[in-house]
Amino acid sequence: MSFGSKLKENIGMLLVAVFYAIAGILGLVEFYIANFPPHLAIMGILSILAAYGVFQKRAWSFWLVAIMFFVATTFSAYQLYYTIGKDLLLNVTLAGYIVLTWIATICMITRRKKLQS
Numbered sequence: 001m002s003f004g005s006k007l008k009e010n011i012g013m014l015l016v017a018v019f020y021a022i023a024g025i026l027g028l029v030e031f032y033i034a035n036f037p038p039h040l041a042i043m044g045i046l047s048i049l050a051a052y053g054v055f056q057k058r059a060w061s062f063w064l065v066a067i068m069f070f071v072a073t074t075f076s077a078y079q080l081y082y083t084i085g086k087d088l089l090l091n092v093t094l095a096g097y098i099v100l101t102w103i104a105t106i107c108m109i110t111r112r113k114k115l116q117s
Contacts, residue, residue, distance in 0.1 A: 013111055016104045017055040024048035059115045062108055069105040073098055
């Protein structure tokens, strides 16, 4: 099987891994910018671990993505509720993050059987 056909077959998992890698890096950057709130560091580290697990197709990555689904949705919805109408860019970013988290989780649920034990 060629690399191109493998990539086409696993493009959804690759996109999920890229999403969690970018979210993790941005979470760690925000951790530094926002004067070191620990919840941002934890979310950033968990996102990077999820990206690694999804990229390597590890079975435990499904559970980490499930945990990140609840953590990210709760955190983003809480922040969105308290900043609604105050900062349009932040509101759009948080809403986009919630949507992308849900899409990534649905993608993981549908491709769960492709993960290694």
